[in-house]
Amino acid sequence: MQPTLIIMIKEPRPGRVKTRLGRDIGMVGAAWWFRHQTRSLIRRLRDPRWRIVLAVSPDREGLNSRIWPADLTRTPQGRGDLGARMGRLLRATPKGPVCLIGADIPGITRGHVARAFHALGRSQMVFGPAADGGYWLVGAQRYGALSPALFEGVRWSTKHALADTLASVSEYRITLLDNLRDVDTVADLPS
16 A cells, blocks of 8 residues: 555635745735645645645635646545544545645755654554754554544644544554644744
């Protein structure tokens, strides 16, 4: 079974993406940054060892967007909070290893993704912690059903997001990866 890397991605429109960053640098600047970050991320993470699926938002616009490579499979994120969308995406993936990331992690490399998939050979779930208490990657070895409690009660966009998620999956063997930074504000941008 070929591993699947899901990238959660939004149509880069001013006022729709990276709004906290937009408060610092302007909404047009934040959308511009996200558009270029997204292109760079996809180009950097293409690898024959895994299949990339773009989980797009908004659903209809994202499925038809010309911004991202046409050869990549796209699926709508659908409705609900971040946890509901991530859970649905992870459960809908064919059995086998799957990792899900956001598109706002400038430091991620193929090596990080390869290590995540390798960790799923011995663990049921893998997380990439972020400096802000959240996480930049969640992965699961999909041989059976994922817990329906996965992502329930998580305080998203807080320093508690990773701890809350780990509490909801305490029955699984878990591996933690390198700590990386996602971009929420101007202070998070690479120098």
